[in-house]
Every structure is written in C-alpha cells, then in structure tokens.
Amino acid sequence: MLPSTPTAPQMPPALGRFRPLRRLGQGAQATVWLAHDPRLDREVALKVLLAGATPAHVEAWLHEARAVSRLTHPNIVPVFEADMQGGQAYLVFEYVAGPTLSERLRSGPALRPRDAVELMLGVLDGLQAAHGAGVVHRDLKPSNILLDAKGRARVMDFGIAARLTDAGKPQGIVGTPGYISPEAARGEAPSPQMDVFAAAVMLGELLSGQRLNADPDPWRAVRRVIEQDLALPPGLNAEVDDALRAIVLRGLARDATRRWPTAKAFHDALNEWLHPAVAPSSEAGDTAALEFLLRRMRHKTDFPAMSDSVGRIQRLTLSENESITSLSNEILKDVALTHKLLRLVNTAQFSHAGGGTISTVSRAAALIGFAGIRNLALSLILLERMENKAHAQLLREEFLRSLMAGSLARELCLVQRENEESFLAAMFQNLGRLLTEFYFPEEAQQVRRITRPERRAGGDTSGPAAPVSEALASAQVLGLSYEQLGLGVAKQWGLPESLQRSMRRPDGDVPTRLQDNPAERQRWLARAANEMSDVILQTEPAETHAKLKAMAQRYSRALGVPAETFDAAADQARQRLAQLAQAMGISLAKNSPAQRLLAPLTPTVDDSLSPHELHATLLADPTLQRSEAEVSREQASETLAAGIQDITNAMVENFKLNEVLRMILETIYRSLGFRRVVFCLRDPKTETLTGRFGLGEGVEAVAPLFRVPLRSTPGVAADLFSAVCQKGVDTLIADASVPKIAERLPAWFLGAPKAASFLILPMAVKGAPFAMIYADKALPGGIDLGEKELSLLRTLRNQAVMAFKQAS
Template sequence: MGATVNKITNAALPTHIGRFQPIDILGRGAQGIVYLAEDTQLGRKVAIKTLDKKRQDAEQLNQEAKNVSQLNHSNIIPLYEIGFHNDNPFLVYQYYEGEQLKQRLQKENKLKQFEAVNIINQVLDGIGYAHNNNIVHRDLNPSNLLIDKEGNIRVMDFGISVIAGTMTTNTDVTGTANYLAPEQLTNSELGPSVDIFACGLILYEMLTGHQVYSANNTMAVMYKISNETVAPPSKRNSDIDKDLDTIVMKALEKDPANRYANVIEMQTALKKYLKVDDDDDDTESSDSSTSSTIDFLLRRMKRKKDFPAVSAHITEINQKSSMSGVSSATELSNVILKDFALTTKVIRLVNSSFYGQFGGEITTVSRAVVILGYEHVRAAVLSIILFEHLQNNEQANELKNAAYTALMSGIIAREKAKQLQQISEDEVESAFVTSMFHLLGKLLSIYYFPEEFEAVKTLVSNRGVDEDQAMRSILGVTYEQLGRGIAKEWQLPDIIGASMKKLPEGVVPVAKNPEESLRHLACFSNELCAITNDSDDREQAYEELAARFNKSLGTSKDGIADLLDTSIKEAEEFTRILNIDTSNVTVFKNLRNNIDDNEEAEQSTTINNNATIENGVSIETVKVDKKTPEQNQHDILVNGIAEITDSLLSGSSLNEILTMVLETIYRGMGFNRVLFAIHNAKNKQVMARFGLGKEIDEIIPEFRYAITNTEDIFNSTIRKGTEYIVLDVDSDEYKDKIPAWLRKLTMPTTVVLYPLIVNKKCLGLIYADNDDSNINISMEALGFFKTLRNQASLAIQQAQK
C-alpha cells in the first residue's frame, strides 16, 4: 500500500505505532489514516492503516485481516500483519511506491482510451483473483488504486471485504459513497457484482473526466445511485465509440442480474473491443496483451485519413518486390508508376551520385528494376515513401527531425556496410532500409499519437523512467513492439522487423551471419545519430560507441569521423533529389559541426547552404522544374527511346524491352492506361498480357476479344494492320466502331491503337487510352509512339530468332 507522500509537520505524526515509526502520511479516509512507517525490527518501509475503534470492532478486524492475508496476486497489495496501538487496531501492508489513480485524474482530467482500458483490466485481474477466493472488495474507487512508474496497477484496502454473499445491508453501509452499487443501499445480498459496478464507475470516470455520481452531500449521491439514469460516456467524450459505451453501460446496470456475471465476462468484452484473436497469437511475443495493444493501435491509425493509403502503397511495394522473385519488373514498375511524383523522384535518385555506379543512364523505372535489382529499387522507393510521408506533416520540428534522423541512420548504415566483407552488394541496400526503419514505432507514434508521445516524453523527463517503461505506461507497448507489429502489417521483409530489436548493453560480439550484421548496423547507426542529437560530450560518446561495436563492425573513433563525413554528403545528395533544405535540421547541423573542419567539408557545406531558396527547393532542382510538362514529356520520350535502343543492342529480354516501351509511352504521353495485347492466330483471339496505369490489374484479365469480320477498330487493327488515333470515341466517325465490351470495361474518351507487325503478320497491339477529353496529342508525340511501337516489334523479331 502506498501513494504520493503528503508532507506534514512532525508534530502531527505519532511517535510510534507499535514497533513502527511513522515517517509521513500517505492518505486519509473514512476509516482512518494511512502512514508511511519504518519497521524498526525488520528495517523496511511499510504502509500502516490505523482504524477508528468506534467504527471497527476487533472481531470484524480479525475477519478482515484473515480475508486479506489469503490474497497473493501481482495486482493486490499484500497484508503483512495486524496489531493494536492504544487499543486502536492497525493493519500493516507492503509499502508500494505509486500514484493514486485519483491523483492522476486530478492532474490529467481524463485518460486515453487504451490507458483507461488497460488500467481497468489490471484491476479486474486483481479482484477476479479475490472473487475466486470468495472475497469481495466492496470499496473500489480511484483512491485505492495505485499506479507505479511502469503503469502497473495494484488494488489496496480490502478493508471492507467480506465472505461473498454472507453480509447484507443489515450491517452498516460501508464504502466510498460515490462508488457504491445500488444494492449496497438496500436490503440486498451482496456479491462480486458490486465490484463490477465500481469498475464501471471508475472506467467511466477515466474516459470522461467526470464522476458518474456526484452531489453536495452523501444523501444526494445515494439518491442518484438508486434513481438517476446514467448517460453513456460518449455524451461527455465524443471520441468514445459505441462499442466501449456498451461495455461501460452494462457494468453500470442498476440490477446486478443485468451486469456482467463475473470478471471474466467483462474482460472478454474488453478484449473483444480491442479485437484480440486468441487463435492468432503474435509471433514475436506470446503475451496476448501486447498483441491486443498493437491491434488496438493499428485500428486507431487506420482511422486517420492518410494511413490506409501509405500502408497499402508500402504493402504493395513489398509484395511486388518480394525476395522470391516471382513478381516481374512490370508489376513492380506499375506500382511505382501509379504515383507520378514518386516515379520522378525514383528516376532522379537512381541517376544521382547516390547510385553513382550507373552513370545517370537510367530513364525508366522498369530499366531501374532490371539493372539495379529489386532490392535497390525497393530501398529507394520505401525510403522516399516513408521519409516524405513523415516530413510532410505539420508537427514541425519533433517529427521532421525524427524523420531526418531515420534517413541519416539509414545512410550511415549503408556507407558502413560498404566497408564490411560479410555484407553483399544487395545487403548494402538492406542495411539502408533496416536502419531507416529501425525506429518505425517511434516515428509513427510521433505522427499518429502526438499527445501520447508528449506524455511519454514527460514521463521520461519528470520521473526518470526509460522510454520503454513510459511507452508501456501510456500506450501499453514499447516502440519496438509497435514497430514490429506495423512491419508485419505492411508485409515488410522479416529482416526489417528483426533489426528493430535493441542490442543488450556492453560490447557487441562478432555477428554469426549477415542477418545479425544488418541488425548490428541498424543499432549502431541509430545509436550514433542519438549521440549526435542528444549527447553533451559527443567525443567521449563516440569513443565509447566505437569500442562497443569494434568486434562486430570494426569501428574506431577516427573511423566514425570519416563515416560521418561521407554520410552527410550522401544525405545532402538524397535530400537534394527530394527538394528538401537541410540547413536548419538539427541532426544535419550537428553532424556538420562534428566532421573534420577541412576545406572540402567547408566547401560541401557552403555549396549545400547556398544552393537553397525559399521553401527548401535547391537551385539545381529549380532549373529542372522550370521545364513545362510538355518539355518533360518530350525528354521522357527521347531518353526512353535511346535507352530502349541500348537495351536492344545489349540483348535485354523481350519482357524487359516491352515493359520499357509501355512505360515510356505511359509517362511520356500522359495516358491513363497503356497495355500490350497478344494475337493468338490459332484461337483467333486477342488478349492483354500486361500493362500500366489506372485500375490496370482489374482490366488486364477482362481485356480480350475474338477476331471477327466486325468493322470495329480492334478487329481492323489485327486483320488489316490499321493504326487508330481516336481523340473522341463518341464522334460521328468512331462512335459505332468502338466495341461495347471496351465501353463497359474502361469508358475512355481517347483511344490509340498500334498494331505490332513482324514479318508481315500482326502478332498483337499496343493500346493506350485517356479519360480526359482535353488531352492534346501532338504529331511529334505520335511519331515517338510509332518509333516505340517499332522498337517493340523489333524486340519480338529478335526474340523469334
């Protein structure tokens, strides 16, 4: 038993209570005073509850002590012994450092939903154990619930507990008036349901910041308990949903028969609310409460308007770039090409010095996938999606610095991985992604749970607890557990989730395999950035970090300095590609201040700072962005044709060439959809094989037709080799030549059809369309289209040899 100590003068304290020496007062209640005292025999602190002899006879006190002494549970404060001082009885309890829930509510008014549910679940654990031992508390209220710094709950003061069902209101009504059940005010048999009712009252108060029953005097409170209808908690707090309303209101039924029959039933309802699936245990932890917490937090995230979109995007990227290699370059390219801004940045990034070994020769996403490989492209895409998603929020400094720190950690790990023999070229990119995602749970907590994140920081700052303890107290899980749960939701590679796990303190041993090396790199790079952000004595901290990772990664203090020098330059190149000014970013400024003060470093920093204008757009980028959309599309077409020509000469596969052709048409001419369809002469059918664009995954399986003598544009293209540029499908010239199956499938405004003819035979076609009637297709663009079609035909011809 314990609480926050209330300082009083020594004159107000008794000199001793039996062999115990009072130190301070922990609290006062209707039954007496609770002291913090020293056990002079055993040399330990205890909590002593003195009782008013007039209100408690010895026989009832002995029964109370006997009842409480039976209880041994982690959520119940145990009774040590019973004694008498000056004929007044006192109870000796374990002293438990914690804050009364009442005090917490006085400071915070109301609690977050999950925190409130977590607290009441722990209370139910404790009283459920007591109920199984035929003991009812009968006085549950926020004053006798203690919360420690880790968020654990203990129920104190089973001082009015009775053998279940044996005491009725023929005995004095005992308990805190505002938290009594209706049957405690009438001549009714009492049982565990009175504690269920009290839990409902406490949960209601935590969720709303209001007592259910309050008035100026006890009689008025009792009248309300017996007669007043309670409004659902959502009436006082609109954030509470109907399901939680239902749980609270069932616990507050005036008729005990209509409440939850027992603790387990109420806990089951709460778990169902949190969507716990007992048959789908979390693979990373057998603790079902952790799994339910992550499930609950994911539900909250999914209610945010942007989370479903970014979640779906990342999940699809991972599905298409899976390690199995089943997905084709076309499928991965199509996911990226859905987002024009992302496509542009990916192309610019893979042609920058960040991927300098490719010499700026890549002009299509599909070519990037083929040349760089899935892992390189996935690293580029995931880093851009996550980084831009986070830094685009208005939560300014806290979130943005965390996002930049994550990026910097990834780049540091990438540069360090290049120095390690045990890391392959593909694993260098894995090091980048795993390190950038190492603190995913924290990043998304800042973004989606800003209030809870601030509460975590306050706990860490004011109470001296670590982040894990504070997170468990506020959100019920650690940042690591949340990050790994989201990684599973997004179907990220297992190595990313595994690399989120912290390393124990002390020297890190040599890694047993590349996967361990990636985890070590993730921890090293993030610890290095943490030092850069927070440490007062960075030089000493760098030296200690170098010693910690020397065996595993071969780090040294001088090596760290060189690593930071290289990494900051790479980071500046990366952020330049994304049009982001880093001159006022904390982690970047600190890193620049820590690199060697040589001429090259000064020049690099000067160039970076001078190459920015308002809104964080670099001069070099502005020059690129001055081009009109038409000029950009022209460049895409010209560069794409040149790249395809090189690919034809270098012997690239047919699928690679066709994918590049479709992508160049798609990006360079602004179509909504582009696809390649093959003509099966034997079956006299044309069917789509693959494509790019809007809803293409749904369209491909349905895009097929039989060759007939019908004079529609699709039959004419295959039978006669006719090219069609239809700017308006509803024009008098073409409205009867557009087949019904196409109108049903896509409802386009503009359609372009080019046959693929090899050795005088039409082997298929390229189809492109647009839903915008204002599209303008120039003669030059159509000339490029024809060139691309010819390149596709040549690729087919080469493949047939």
C-alpha cells in the first residue's frame, strides 16, 4: 500500500465517554490519541477514523475490531471497544506507554543479537496466538510493534488483517513495501507464512542494523521481493553465528514451502539457539577432553610460544637461585615485551618506586620485585598473543575483565606480602574462560548463549527462570568446565601448586566469618574480585554502584575487609586499570561494554543520600529529650548491616518481592527506632505514590492516607513530597515546623501521618520514580544519622530497587 501524507487533524471533542488528551500518531486513514476513560479512570489509546470515510472504510474498521477482539495474549495490544459517535468511527485500545520498535531502532543504541532474538520471540508468541484464532496480520513491521515498560513486544494494528477462512476470496496486494512477502506481493490468499516472512525481515534488520529491502520506489521493493532472495548483509556482530543466520535465512525463503511453516516453528528454532540443550558431563571423560583441547591449542602457532614464555618466566621468578640479571635477560629476548613492560613500570602506579623514569628492565625488576615483574610479564604475554586474533575486540574485553579482577584482589588484600599472589589468583581464576575465548571462539559463544536466563514456558514473560551455570554450560560444550581447562593448562605451564589451589573457585554461600586460613581467604578474595568485575562489565552504570555495595556487605566478613573500603578499592583498581590499558596500547570501541571497567564508579542521583535544598537546620536545644526508642549509632549500624546481609542472602534464592520489602522495612524500623515506616508504590492509573503497608504506631490506618502525585499541575507548586520524589533526591527533614518546610507539606500529611521529623527515600528506575520509603519520629531532631548509617540506608533502598528489577 502506498500511504498518502494526511494533514494533522485538530483534537476532536469527547467521543462517547472518552476524552482525547494528546495525539500519539497519525496514519493514512486514522489518527491515534491518548484519551481518558472516566468510567474506569484509566488512560487508553483512541484510534479515530479520518473524516469523510466511506462505508467500505468503516466496514474495514469494524473488521479490525472483530479480528482483535478475539485475541487475548500478553504480546498483542487488545481492543476494548468499537463504536460510532456522530458519524465518527473509533476504536479503543489498551494504552502502551512505550515506543514503537521503529522509534527504538532510530533512537539507538543497537540491540545485542541475544536481545533482538528475545524480542522477536515475543512477537512470534503473539503471531502464533493470532494464527491459532484464524487471523493473519499481513502488515507486520517495526512501527506496528510497541515496547511496553518491561521491554516486552506488543503487536498492534490489525487493520488489514485477514481470516484464514478468506482463502477462497479474491485478494489484492496488501502489506507494506519492504516487509511484504513474495506471495502477498503476488496477491495470493492469506497464510501464516506471510507473517513469518515479515518477522524474519524484522529480525534480520535488528541483527544488521539496516533495512533488508529498502528502495525509494516502493513498487521496486515489491518487485524485488518477488524476483530476488533477501540476504543478511556482511559485517554482522560476532554473536550472529552460522546457526542463527540459517534460522533467519529460512524465514526469508521466497518459496513459502521452504520457509518456517508456523510462527511457533520459527519461535522454537530461535529459542533453541538462545538456550541450547544442556547435559552434564561425566568425570571419566575429563582427562580425555583436556588432552583433546590441549592438542587443538598446540596446533595453534602462538600457544606453544606463549606456553614456553610463561613457563620460563614462572621458573625464573620462583627460583631462589636465579638473579635479577637472569630474569632481565629472559625478558630482553622479547623486544615487544621489553618495550611494553617499560611503558607499564613508568605509569603513575609505579612512580613511587622509581623516583624518576625507569629505562632498564634490570632496574624495574629490582624496584618492583620478582612477583610484580612476573605478573606484568604474564599479563603482557597473554595480551601479545591475543592481539593477533581476528576477534581481538571481544578478547580485549575479556582480558580487561580478568585484569580488573586481579587489580581488585590486590586492592582488597589485607596482607601486603600476598598482594601479587592475590592479583595472579584472581586473574587466573577464569583462565579457562579466557583461553576458550582465545582459541575456541565459537564454543565460547555457545557457552554464553546457554548461560542466559531461560524464558518461561507458555508465553509467560513475568520473569526469567534461573540461569544455567557457566560450569555446567562449559562442561557441555567443551567436555570439561572452564575451571578444569584453566587448571589443566596451569599445570602444563608449571604454575605453583598454591596458585592452582587459588584458581579453584569456592562454591556455596559466602562465609559469615573471617577466613583465617590464608589459602581459603585468597580463594574467596579471587571469587569476590571476579564477581565484582562481572558486575561492572555487565551492569548499566546507573545500577553498578548499588550492586557493588550489596556485594561488599556479602564479602566483608569473610575477607576481613570493611564494607566501606570496597568503593575506594574499586575506584583505585579502575584508575590502575586505565593506566595499564593505556600503557599496553589497548583500544576499545566506543560502544564496548568494557568501557564500563574504565569509567568512574560514582553514585547516581537516585543512589545517593545527600541533603535536599529543603533540609531544615535544627538549633541545638539542651532541654530536648531523645526518643525512648532511639538506639546508639553503633547498635544501629550493626542491625542495619545484619539486615542487609539477610536480605542479600534472600535475594540470591527464589524470593517473593513482598517478603523482601517487609524485611527491608523491618530493618529500617528496628535499627533506628523509628515511630513509623511506610512503603508507597506508584499507582499507574493516577500517577500517584500511594501507601501500601508499613510498620509502627497506627500504621494500618496511616499508610492508606499517603498520596504523592508524580505529575505536577501547571501553575501549581509541587508539595514537598512530590518535589522530592520527582527529583529523586533522598531527604531528611529534621524539623517539619520550620516555616519554609511547613508551607510545602501536603494536606494529607497534616492529619494522622503528621510527624516532626522524617526521612524520604525515593526509588526510581532510569530516572522515573516508582516507589518511596518513608520513616518518621515524633520529636524534632529525633533522627540522628551519621555517614555510616546513611550509607547503610542507601544500600537498603538500593536493595529494594534491585528486588523490583529482579521480580519484573
């Protein structure tokens, strides 16, 4: 179809009981408005047929309503009503606030292949439901896919849908150029394979970032799909392997009989690619599997050279009889290694040792020590071999992740003489993963796919199932786990037994007591450092700080490292890593996830407990009596820390969101002796935070009174609660009677909820507020918080945000 460009219509008056609010979009035959339904007090999407429609157009309009009304599925936008008002036809749909897929693709960034496949699984789920009801969409394209708040794909606009029972009726050329199937372009009868073809075109565009059949002349695009096979362009992401290409190309087959027969068949093939079947390996075959992999690596020209270099340097640095001269001579044999090593030792982190520029390997070894030189040399040997690989960018990311783990372990190590051993233990704890990326990139990619969370059966997208462990996935793909491969190679290289023990990742929950045994403590330190590196690499920067805080609480007791020092250690490790990367000449693409390893780890706006501009200053009053329920700061910190640990442990397992939230509120309530603690959650219908539950004095009657608007009325100043939550700034009000505070308190607060001092902790995701934790005391100045208590409260609030994200 060749749509014309209609002029923008004026906002219509109310249609039936629906009042249009603003225009959402406009097509050739209709305009879509955001409207309010006063009867059910909700927002809806109102699709209004343009004026002057013929009876045929109105009939086609009602045809869409009849087609969609039979479809009930999470991946289809449902129709609520269809009616006529004053000769004006309109449909009422569920309002989905998210963008269309075409808008998402224009705004960027590009979707990762896994994310593109997961999104398409939802589209195919919706199509299968429509086909099962006898309805073919016939106009599937990115602009007809909405993305809701959870990122779920929702198929919409069945305006030219056809019933499978219409197969015997005459058909015209129906669809959008660029997405229309060959048989639809020939005017053949509707079939599910038409939608399968369009879905394959969309997936190809998601994977490649470009149109597969674009032409300024739409009729040329229609002829091309009849006469030529569509193909995926070259230069795709490395994750798009041959198996995924084959799945997409089958969906693009011009001959419908060679295409996926149903949307479900297409869906199942993609789901199998995303989550390959996993079967446990037998220990009997571990030795044979290791020998097989070692033979494969030995056939690579660089592996024997790397092994020889590692072995020689390792023997020299461990020998009591070798001198600095021997070590220097060994390093000087490799010109490239010598230059890179000297660049490294002249970075800022080693400047204190040199007292000036270090220009010889001998002096570097004397100043930094055997262990330090060994670690730098081993790191550089791995990097040097890696740079010759065709998939160097992916390898740089994994290498930097390992280097970050080593740097973190060194910063968190309590015993100075164990610093360098801790660095190497953490860096080599994932040696098997690193080697697999080096020498078996296809197998490494398959392991990454297996370890992704599985989708739930039956189209349920309420949340991911538990992921397959990396150990099990690597054992299935390689015949032995990453750890077993790393240990096998470490033994071949002659790495010391103590290091090999530290490379074994400890299993189970983090111990709650300090690990007195140095070897066990080093194993746990290496695990913590690697988990922290994974979090930094795989987490959006806005969420990283909160997750690291939670990890600090989990590991601090076992390692004997105060939780508060993890931040400083992570920042110091980042600075050292940035210097090392620059000295090693490691360059990263701008969109590389490894850029996160080099970025500052600082709290975001919604991850801070900083004073608000409305913070009231309370003058000291010697006669003021403290609340009887208030406890000492030391006791408060201990209670907060213990609660955080319990909550962290609960969130590792399958948890219920309400139980975690109640644990968080109880921890806040008990630790600081608050009078009341209330949890408020966004009501999407009214865009208001409403009190749901809480703890403390009369909270059952008080909590329902909380109503915090998240949208400001034009011309009306927001009250204090609304302003705080909209800005996302944690706020402590020491004295609510101060005039500039009192004048901004909302009317609902001045009744039963009224308190003299209170704390507001807004909760937001991507800057959008969705919840709030409130706590108060009866007397002015009753809330006495130090920096440590503020930090722990911030961690609790962030745990609540994380609980919502995991539950969704």
